[in-house]
Amino acid sequence: MTRTVRWVKGHGTENDFLLLRDPDGTAYRDLDAAAVRAMCERRRGVGADGVLRAVRTDAIDDGRAYAEVAEWFMDFRNADGSTGEMCGNGARVFAAFLYAEGLADPGTELPVATRAGLKRIRVEGDGQLTVDMGIARFPASDGLEVSAAGHTWSATAVDMGNPHGVAFVDDLADPGPLFDPPTWSPSEVFPKGVNLEFALRRGARHLAMRVHERGVGETRSCGTGACAVAVTTARVDGVDPPATYRVDVPGGTLAVGLHSDGHVELTGPAVLVARGEVDV
Numbered sequence: 001m002t003r004t005v006r007w008v009k010g011h012g013t014e015n016d017f018l019l020l021r022d023p024d025g026t027a028y029r030d031l032d033a034a035a036v037r038a039m040c041e042r043r044r045g046v047g048a049d050g051v052l053r054a055v056r057t058d059a060i061d062d063g064r065a066y067a068e069v070a071e072w073f074m075d076f077r078n079a080d081g082s083t084g085e086m087c088g089n090g091a092r093v094f095a096a097f098l099y100a101e102g103l104a105d106p107g108t109e110l111p112v113a114t115r116a117g118l119k120r121i122r123v124e125g126d127g128q129l130t131v132d133m134g135i136a137r138f139p140a141s142d143g144l145e146v147s148a149a150g151h152t153w154s155a156t157a158v159d160m161g162n163p164h165g166v167a168f169v170d171d172l173a174d175p176g177p178l179f180d181p182p183t184w185s186p187s188e189v190f191p192k193g194v195n196l197e198f199a200l201r202r203g204a205r206h207l208a209m210r211v212h213e214r215g216v217g218e219t220r221s222c223g224t225g226a227c228a229v230a231v232t233t234a235r236v237d238g239v240d241p242p243a244t245y246r247v248d249v250p251g252g253t254l255a256v257g258l259h260s261d262g263h264v265e266l267t268g269p270a271v272l273v274a275r276g277e278v279d280v
Contacts, residue, residue, distance in 0.1 A: 004279055005031070005039065007046060008097055010272040012089030014220035014251025018048045019097040019272075025059030033081025035280040040079040046278050049219050050087065051077040052094050054103070057113050066113035072098060073113040078215030086116035086161040088223020092129040092270035095121040100272055116161025129270050133224065135262040136160055136231040139189070146196055147183045148212075149176025155184070155196075156232045160264070163194045163214075164228035172200055172210050178218040195222060199229045207233060208248040220251030227264045230256035 005028065007018040018039055022028045031053070040048045053075035057063035063073030074094045076084040091112060098104035110121045120132045141157035146167045151174050153167035165184055169175065175182065175198045182196050193214040200208045209229050211222040230245040241258040257265040 003035075004277050005035070006275075006277050007039070008100075008272055008275040009046065009048065010093040010096060010270060011251075012092045012221065012223065012270045013249055013254060013268055015087075015089040015222060016048045016220075017087075017090050017093050018046060018051045019094065020051065020053045021097075021101060021103075022053050023056050023059070023103075025055045028053055031077075033077075036077045036081040037079065038280045039278055045280075046276070049079055049213070049216050050084065050090060052087075052090050052097070053077075054094065054098060054101075062115055063113045066111075066118055070111040070113045070118060072104070072110075076114065078213070079217075080215045082215045083115070084162065084215065086114045086119070086133075086224060088131055088133060088160075088225075088227060088266045089221055089268065089270075091119055091121060091131045091223070092266075092268060093272075095123075095129055095131075096270040096272055099123075114161070124267065127269075128267055130257075130265050130267040131223070133160060133227050133264045133266050136227065136264050138235070141165075141189050143186065144189055145185050147185075148178065148196075148198075149174065151175065153198075156235075157189055158228040158232055160224040160227050162224055163190050163192065164225055165190065165194050165196045166228050166232040167196070167198055169198045169200055172198065172208060174198070175210060175212075178210065178212045181217075182212055195225055195228075197222070197225045197229050199233070201233070202248065205239075205243060206246045206248075210250065221249040221254070223254065223266050223268065226254045227256050227266055231258065231264060234258055
């Protein structure tokens with residue numbers, strides 16, 4: 001059975017998403033993994049790294065616990081149709097979508113509920129958006145190693161509401177084309193899969209990275225991944241907050257702020273580029 005889905009496409013440092021307006025949670029409630037994959041496919045569909053469905057918190061089970069503090073829930077799906085907890089670039093694009101649709105006021109802080117908890121978003125004076133990503137945590141990961149393209153690196157596990165593994169490399173080309181997912185050991189460190197970042201120091205509090213995202217593949221950017229790289233670097237270097245890191249990704253540049261209360265903030269652009277309909 002064919003159905004038509006109305007979408008808006010946006011990106012944050014070229015990490016791109018299809019945004020669906022579904023306030024009452026009924027228009028696209030039955031959008032299954034196959035439909036998400038079809039929409040995100042870059043040759044047979046519209047093309048995107050994921051789908052973000054805007055649903056009121058009281059209209060979706062995962063959002064009801066936040067109904068008193070946030071109006072909107074970000075229902076995030078990876079390009080392979082799997083459900084995601086959180087996406088830093090996606091959160092900024094999600095906010096830009098709500099502003100453009102007249103569903104939120106860009107002049108006030110915007111609380112957004114996600115499967116990784118409540119995130120607060122604000123618009124900066126230069127038009128960029130900042131997301132309070134919460135507190136980074138470091139699960140036990142002694143002996144963690146990541147392998148790609150015949151290389152193996154020691155890595156650090158980081159929880160940014162979703163799982164990350166950060167490895168420092170000598171050259172960003174070392175992990176190869178990343179067509180296939182890198183492997184990690186011990187496998188039990190990330191039983192539900194992981195986003196893997198390959199990071200490089202470029203200067204004082206200046207980093208660059210590539211990422212293989214769980215459920216997507218290599219992407220042009222990853223907001224939670226940039227945060228994971230920054231907090232790992234600060235920990236390794238013994239840098240106490242407050243501190244701000246510049247993180248270069250293939251699709252642009254992000255700023256990661258580390259605060260004394262443990263919170264991490266992600267700042268970067270969010271751009272809406274097209275809208276239309278697709279039959280899935």
